[in-house]
Amino acid sequence: MPVLANASPESFPRLPSRGGFGLKPEHFREILAAPPDIGFVEIHAENYMVAGGPFHHYLERIRSLYPLSIHGVGLSIGAETAPDEAHLDRLAALISRYQPESFSEHLAWSSHGTTFLNDLLPVPYCTESLNRVCNHIDRVQERLGLRMLLENPATYVEFDASTLSETDFISEIVRRTGCGLLLDVNNVYVSAVNHHRDARSVIRAMPLAAVHQIHLAGFATDSDADGYPLLIDSHGSPVAQVVWDLYAFALDYLGPVATLIERDNDIPALPVLVAEVQQAEALLRAAAVSKARLPQGLAV
Amino acid sequence: MSPQARFAASLLTPGSRCPPGLMTWNGSDPGRRFDVYRNNVMVSLIDALADSCPVAEALVGTRFFRAMAGIFVCANLPVSPVMAHYGKGFDAFIRTFEPAAGVPYLADVARLELLRVQAFHAADAVPLKSADLAHVLANADALPGARIALHPSVAVMPSPFAIASLWLAHQSDDVSAALGGVDAMRAEAVLISRVGLDVTMFSIDAATSVFVTSLAADMALASAAGRAQATDPAFDIPAALALLLRGEAMIAINFPESMLND
Amino acid sequence: MNKQITAASLAFAFGTAIAVAAMPVAAEEKTMEKEKCFGIAMKGKNDCKAGAGTSCAGTSKMDYQGNSWSFVPKGTCEKTASPTSPSGKGQLAEFKEKKA
Structure with missing residues (x-):
């Protein structure tokens, strides 16, 4: 089994504890013409699983300027069947080519049999599902020769079959597989509202020592069949103030952690994204100061 | 049928009930929440075709295009997570799509646009x-x-x-x-x-x-x-x-x- | 009446082609592409967002008997000089909007 040069299973991803944004083709040329002062960029792995052309041309150049996070959206780790080996091969090739500082995927499924459903679908939090997800993560980490980060999901329904809380489920995955956690603060908020939980308690109950990256994004507001709010993880608007507040709360426990501004819909002009990254970096600097003042502040 | 097989089948059958075993904190109908997933699947796949074929969409208008694309999507779900290649066969589908018969060049325009996407990523x-x-x-x-x-x-x-x-x-x-x-x-x-x-x-x-x-x-x-x-x-x-x-x-x-x- | 295709004629063709390709592009050049930003404007199609939940795209069945309004082409095809083929004549009328 090929093991990638710079990524032994023991090494954890090392993005700088700064802000970054999701790289969009709309911004390729502008970034190269005047590289903004951000800490890293992130790509969706599957968008670069093409043979050649402008996407690779620009990614190669931009990657030489910034640390890189590769974020998978199609591995279907939560599926009933093992991860697709052909897809793992594609991921391994991409990781080998671009040598990212971080690789992450979702706690979700998106393929069933040979059908790709192009959405991140929920898994029940039960023992059977836990064992399966852990086996799949073991296989991914073995094949890719790295420790991956797993992202907590935004969900719209819960399952009768669930016997564990989401945080216990994720904590147990981290404990068993040694993977890290990509803490999506927007997803915590969206799921907390959708399932009537306290978002801050959810943050506190996450395996915070394993957090190596944070995602922030905007959500849309809908309502459920009884008129209660149903939040949608739309990535189509700026980060909401309530999510910034939750982020600051999480940083009190975590100290500074690499933080990504995700935007996949209604992509704004580059300076707008950079301003959001700077907003995150201001909170990261504040977290660094308070952490220096209270070295024992990480109460986990 | 496995739980995910049932989930997927419900996802892809418009108008059907949501799969069993779902719950909501307030006892509200889980079907409404399940519809978010249904919409995500359909909208994202239709969007992928619309992104590839903007001229075909303009020729027949967004409403017609999205309705037509929705029928194609239901019968031709992606078989790979790499969405850049999704849409093969869309032009052939259009050629046989009766309501588009009055726009006989639509299929070939869509094919031209799909070829452009492949050239882009070649x-x-x-x-x-x-x-x-x-x-x-x-x-x-x-x-x-x-x-x-x-x-x-x-x-x-x-x-x-x-x-x-x-x-x-x-x-x-x-x-x-x-x-x-x-x-x-x-x-x-x-x-x-x-x-x-x-x-x-x-x-x-x-x-x-x-x-x-x-x-x-x-x-x-x-x-x-x-x-x-x-x-x-x-x-x-x-x-x-x-x-x-x-x-x-x-x-x-x-x-x-x-x-x-x- | 075909011209003979020989080694000499092909060599001549290449020589001419090199000269022609080196010339500045004529005004009536056959390149159609002027949308230079296309390459950058193309989106990546994989992402992890969710669409707005209010759309009913996935919840209602689309059929062109019961949903005839959706299946009337109403776009720029109406502006082309010959929007319908001889065989397709009448299609636009047939799928006309039915108002209640």
Whole structure:
């Protein structure tokens, strides 16, 4: 089994504890013409699983300027069947080519049999599902020769079959597989509202020592069949103030952690994204100061 | 059926009940929440087709296009997580889609747009420049049997409809005015090639279309030229070669000897 | 009446092609592409967002008997000089909007 040069299973991803944004083709040329002062960029792995052309041309150049996070959206780790080996091969090739500082995927499924459903679908939090997800993560980490980060999901329904809380489920995955956690603060908020939980308690109950990256994004507001709010993880608007507040709360426990501004819909002009990254970096600097003042502040 | 099989089946069956085993904190109907997933699947896949085929969408309007794409999606779900390649067969579907029969060129325009996406993502290769052709002239005797390797981005699309003019008119600031001068029922052929990083289209005549298609099928240069000439005795070989050169469409000229030596 | 395709004629064709390709592009050049930003404007199609939940795209069945309004082409095809083929004549009328 090929093991990638710079990524032994023991090494954890090392993005700088700064802000970054999701790289969009709309911004390729502008970034190269005047590289903004951000800490890293992130790509969706599957968008670069093409043979050649402008996407690779620009990614190669931009990657030489910034640390890189590769974020998978199609591995279907939560599926009933093992991860697709052909897809793992594609991921391994991409990781080998671009040598990212971080690789992450979702706690979700998106393929069933040979059908790709192009959405991140929920898994029940039960023992059977836990064992399966852990086996799949073991296989991914073995094949890719790295420790991956797993992202907590935004969900719209819960399952009768669930016997564990989401945080216990994720904590147990981290404990068993040694993977890290990509803490999506927007997803915590969206799921907390959708399932009537306290978002801050959810943050506190996450395996915070394993957090190596944070995602922030905007959500849309809908309502459920009884008129209660149903939040949608739309990535189509700026980060909401309530999510910034939750982020600051999480940083009190975590100290500074690499933080990504995700935007996949209604992509704004580059300076707008950079301003959001700077907003995150201001909170990261504040977290660094308070952490220096209270070295024992990480109460986990 | 496994739980995910049931979940997927419900997801893909509009109007059906949501799968069993779902719950909500307030006892509200989980079906409404499940519909978020249903919509995500359909909307994202229809969006993928709309992103690939903006001119086809403009031709019939967003409402028609999305309704048509939705029917295609239900019968042709992606089989790979790599969405850049999704949409194969969409043009063939449109060709048989009865409500689109009044817009007979729609399928070919969609096909042209899908070919552009594939050209965009095709493998990289260094194209031949004029300076690289010195050895060609030095080996003139072997030219009739030589084979021209085309760039991976190259595609040829002949059509009984004015696909190139229709596409071009939609790049205009005043699409209505630009379309007024287009006879949609006139046959056109297009050569697609990535020039530098830009997917570029060249309007070509029928003989050139045959010539490039023959080269793509690994036919020897003299045979390909012969077939083109049979299509149209006025076939202009120098012009066709100049187009391939300017379109960065050639990556190698392989002579029979060198092939034997391989 | 085909011209003979020979080694000499092909060599001549290449020589001419090199000269032609080196010339500045004429005004009536056959390149159609002027949308130079296309390459950059193309989106990546994989992402991890969710669409707005209010759309009913996934919840209602689309059929063109019961949903005829959706299946009337209402776009720029109406502006082309020849929007319908001889065989397709009448289609636009047939799928006309039915108002209640």
